[in-house]
Amino acid sequence: MRDDPRLPTSPRFWRSPVRGTWFTAVLGLVLLGGITVLFVTGLVSYAAYNPDLSPVNDTTPDKGVLGFYLFDWPAGPSWLYRLSQGVHVTLGVVLVPVLLAKLWSVVPKLFTLPPARSVAHALERVSLLLLVGGVLFQFVTGLLNVQLEYVFPGSFYPLHFYGAWVFIAAFVVHAALRAPMAVRAVRERRRDEAELAAPRPTPPTVSRRGALWLVGGGSLLLFVTTVGQSLGGPLRRTALLAPHGGADPGGGPNGFQINKTARYAGITDADTHPDAWRLVVTGPAGTVRLSRDALLRLPQHSSSLPIACVEGWSTADQWWRGVRLRDLAALAGYAGDPPDVLVESLQRHGAFRRAALRANQVSDPRSLLALYVNGEELSPDHGYPARIIVPAAPGVHNTKWVGRLTFGDL
Numbered sequence: 001m002r003d004d005p006r007l008p009t010s011p012r013f014w015r016s017p018v019r020g021t022w023f024t025a026v027l028g029l030v031l032l033g034g035i036t037v038l039f040v041t042g043l044v045s046y047a048a049y050n051p052d053l054s055p056v057n058d059t060t061p062d063k064g065v066l067g068f069y070l071f072d073w074p075a076g077p078s079w080l081y082r083l084s085q086g087v088h089v090t091l092g093v094v095l096v097p098v099l100l101a102k103l104w105s106v107v108p109k110l111f112t113l114p115p116a117r118s119v120a121h122a123l124e125r126v127s128l129l130l131l132v133g134g135v136l137f138q139f140v141t142g143l144l145n146v147q148l149e150y151v152f153p154g155s156f157y158p159l160h161f162y163g164a165w166v167f168i169a170a171f172v173v174h175a176a177l178r179a180p181m182a183v184r185a186v187r188e189r190r191r192d193e194a195e196l197a198a199p200r201p202t203p204p205t206v207s208r209r210g211a212l213w214l215v216g217g218g219s220l221l222l223f224v225t226t227v228g229q230s231l232g233g234p235l236r237r238t239a240l241l242a243p244h245g246g247a248d249p250g251g252g253p254n255g256f257q258i259n260k261t262a263r264y265a266g267i268t269d270a271d272t273h274p275d276a277w278r279l280v281v282t283g284p285a286g287t288v289r290l291s292r293d294a295l296l297r298l299p300q301h302s303s304s305l306p307i308a309c310v311e312g313w314s315t316a317d318q319w320w321r322g323v324r325l326r327d328l329a330a331l332a333g334y335a336g337d338p339p340d341v342l343v344e345s346l347q348r349h350g351a352f353r354r355a356a357l358r359a360n361q362v363s364d365p366r367s368l369l370a371l372y373v374n375g376e377e378l379s380p381d382h383g384y385p386a387r388i389i390v391p392a393a394p395g396v397h398n399t400k401w402v403g404r405l406t407f408g409d410l
Helices: 021-048 080-094 096-110 119-146 156-188 208-224 233-238 292-297 325-331 359-363
Strands: 279-283 286-290 301-305 318-324 341-345 354-357 368-373 387-389 402-407
Touching: 021 080, 021 096, 021 156, 021 208, 080 096, 080 119, 080 208, 096 119, 096 208, 119 156, 279 325, 286 292, 292 368, 318 325, 325 359, 325 368, 325 402
Parallel strands: 279 402
Antiparallel strands: 279 286, 301 318, 318 368, 341 354, 341 402, 368 387
16 A cells, blocks of 8 residues: 555655755745744734733633743834734735645655654654644634634634644744754755655656745735735735725725724714713722713823734824823822723624723823824724724724723732
8 A cells, every 4th residue: 555656655646846855945944934933923912912911801711831921011112013913914924835835845744654663753743743733723713813704613812822832832843853954955955855755756847946936926926915904005005915905994084994893893873972971980089980072171192103903904103182091090099100901892792892901001101092083083983982092002902982991900
């Protein structure tokens, strides 16, 4: 059975002349660098959600020691999350052709018999299976999340978080075993290996260098059709593969990208009517209920900030105007350094109806309960009558349709 050329367990089943040690090694080294960046920026993105701040923010319960690296997410520079998540998503998309080519180049090894020739070989095979399964799971769920297609079971955040740790464990083992050989193969231009190079190759239609150029061209095409969603401006029109690519939705001061509409969140005119809506602010001084007119009588401040989301898209800087969060904390009884705050939305369904912000985010002078954007009242889809805008925070923590602020240690 092993030598039957009709079966994939036979080396003679695989006929492509492109496969070989050098070709696989080049792709592997590209993935080694790229996936390392993906893992680091993924951890940074998770830290930006401040999961240790409050159970409200903790989308991955029972993370235990896997949360060892978490730190207080800073409020500056304002473009920090926009950069880190833009790199994470754009690089993940760009690496898809490289990943597919690498998997294609090593697929004969998945059918090699016997399954294990030694302890080291068995460890490598197990790491390879976990690596292939893990990388496919991470890339597929990540791409589905970017496209806003939540067809996988459960929440994306814990799935992607735990999946990343399983994958990276296999990745580290595999890289430790194979990286030295890959470096030697590239340096020495080794082109043959019994498990990769075809013993009876078909006539070549493209060279290995040509195949690498083809993979690189695919990655470049994906870069051009994706990166605009993170950079914004005129380049947004080139983001053809991004759900928030293309032209801005509508014109005017409120004509910039959104994720959740008021209709989707279940917000009605009755909820936001000036006679009905009140902002409830709670702290040591008690509870204060403020109408929008009352908020407008408080000192008003402006901030130029973008909105950046986990899907990798972001807006250009918008000009927000409203009441500083630290002023509202003072109104609630915190005259000195403000504490954390729990923000609750009028949103009736869907994720992130509540979010917790750290004290450093509350105290930043750019952090606002925004009432206006670009000189005009917020539109319903942008959070009228009031929304949070905080520098360097994930977009979902810039809560819209705010109904309650509870200040205190969370």
